[in-house]
Amino acid sequence: MNILIKEDDIKKRIKEIGREINIDYKNKNPVLIGVLKGAFMFLADLLKEIDVPVEIDFLGISSYTGTQSSGVVRITQDLSINIEDRDIILVEDIVDSGRTIDYIIKNLRTRNPRSIAVCTLLNKKDARVVEVPLTYVGFNIPRVFAIGYGLDYENKFRNLRNIGVYNAQ
Ligand code: IMP
Ligand code: MG
16 A cells, blocks of 8 residues: 555644634534544544534445445435534545535435535545535545545455555555
């Protein structure tokens, strides 16, 4: 694996995003919604940087097989709270084609939240098929397959501390 982003740089960037969120959501009570499974580690570290009253929930989504986006998005685990009139921050590990986040935004809108912002750790800008509004982006990366820090290849490598590029051998 070639390292793309080191643990220390991830931590530093998350602190910066946390500061932005604390300013943007001053006097608010946002809900961080982590997109499972990939975003669990990012959400945990981001949550520690937030000092406004915050709640969390998770949405289980399945959209990938191997390193190719199937384009078919499926909810495997739904929210456990009512998000009507709430300020939502969707927390994603990576936005690639944009299909997943587009599907999730459309789905969540039907539940009438007050606002929806998207916070993604990684952004593969050049891979975009569907335009999606991103409010907070950790790092823009090229069109490689990233693993580690929650991101998987076939459910492996989520435990790695650094983010790397998966090389199929
Ligand atoms: P999209 O629907 O094409 O934007 O893909 C988004 C989802 O696919 C993310 O939530 C990830 O779970 C997964 N994904 C996309 N690119 C990568 C990658 O480089 N490594 C690991 N997972 C990825
Ligand atoms: Mg994901």
